[in-house]
Structure formats: structure tokens, C-alpha cells
Amino acid sequence: MSNTAFLFPGQGSQFVGMAKDLYEQFADAKKIFDLAEEILEFPLKRLCFEGPEDELKQTKFTQPAIFTHSIAVDKLLKDKGLQPKATAGHSLGEYSALVSAGALSFEDGLRLVKIRGALMQIAGEKNPGTMAAIIGGTPETVTEACNEASAAGVVQPANFN
Structure with a gap:
């Protein structure tokens, strides 16, 4: 095992077009995004790959999008033989780190992140700032x-x- 750590991003790192190249080039990334869209029951791939940006920026969509993208990259890096000695994340990225470390399944992590994003969106709408x-x-x-x-x-x- 190398002295490598995987650090996962929090909300704010999203952008229209994110992971489209991975989805088109790697079967494992495609599987992850297809499964995520099934679980989430909203058009994750369209939001990530095409936008619109104002919709992708909504917390209830942003968080599952970043999480899914992070796990797709994690899987691709591990498939290439890069194994982290440690994982960590900033805020939302902590969930990706838990999945990467094997402490949480992708499916359970995604369900938690979906709930987290929805609740944070509601809280932000009730108390804007x-x-x-x-x-x-x-x-x-x-x-x-x-x-x-x-x-x-x-x-x-x-x-x-």
C-alpha cells in the first residue's frame, strides 16, 4: 500500500459536464451513475452532463451529484491499482471517504446524501443566508x-x- 490518501470534495465543486467523460469512457463509471439514478429517482446524468447549472446548484441535486462523481473516480483509481492508505473529505466529502474506506456501501451512502441534501435545501429555504x-x-x-x-x-x- 502506498502513502497515498484520497481527499474528497464538499459542495461547491460541481459543474455542468462533470463526469460525462468518465461515463462515456469507463464501464464502471457508467454502472455507478446508472445505479445512482435508479436509487435517486431523478435525472442525475442529465443534471451532471447537461445541466442546467441553476438546477445542478440546488443542494438536493448537488450533493448526490458530487458524491456519485467522487465514488466513480475512487473506483477508477482503485481499478488502476492506486490504493489509499487513508481517506478524508470536506463536509459532504466525508460520506465519499466512508464509502472509499469500505465503512459504508455506495447505495447506503447515496441514500444518506440524498436525505442530507434535501434537508439542507429545506433548511436553507426556511432560513436563507x-x-x-x-x-x-x-x-x-x-x-x-x-x-x-x-x-x-x-x-x-x-x-x-
Whole structure:
């Protein structure tokens, strides 16, 4: 086993056309996407390969799309002999990492991600907001800026990396 780790992306890495080349060139990727579309009961392949972008960006579709794409790439890399020593993911990518590590089946992971995406979409519609990444500030200056901006609404630091 190599000293390789597979790191899986979170939401926001989607794009129209994602995985179309894999689907057309690799039987295993085709099987994964075909199975995913059966389980999801929505046109995953059309959304990923053709869009429209505004539909693909909806959390309830984005999350299963990224997850399925990640697992297709994972399978192709492993078929080429690349075995990770570790897997990890950012947010949504944690589910892909669990499947890659064998802790969760693709089917169960996809069902969980479908529910997760649907619930997050509902929560976002009930409580609309935005998120921004701030690069280069200290936790103190970011917190201070949020406090100053709170006069216009709720502004809260959510994550310090």
C-alpha cells in the first residue's frame, strides 16, 4: 500500500459536464451513475452532463451529484491499482471517504446524501443566508468585523481554519 490518501470534495465543486467523460469512457463509471439514478429517482446524468447549472446548484441535486462523481473516480483509481492508505473529505466529502474506506456501501451512502441534501435545501429555504470565506484575517479581527456587521442582520463566524 502506498502513502497515498484520497481527499474528497464538499459542495461547491460541481459543474455542468462533470463526469460525462468518465461515463462515456469507463464501464464502471457508467454502472455507478446508472445505479445512482435508479436509487435517486431523478435525472442525475442529465443534471451532471447537461445541466442546467441553476438546477445542478440546488443542494438536493448537488450533493448526490458530487458524491456519485467522487465514488466513480475512487473506483477508477482503485481499478488502476492506486490504493489509499487513508481517506478524508470536506463536509459532504466525508460520506465519499466512508464509502472509499469500505465503512459504508455506495447505495447506503447515496441514500444518506440524498436525505442530507434535501434537508439542507429545506433548511436553507426556511432560513436563507449566505456564507463567505475570509482569507488572511485573525479570528479576533474576523469576529470584530462580524460584530460590526451584525447591525444589518445575523453575521456570525462559523468556521476557523
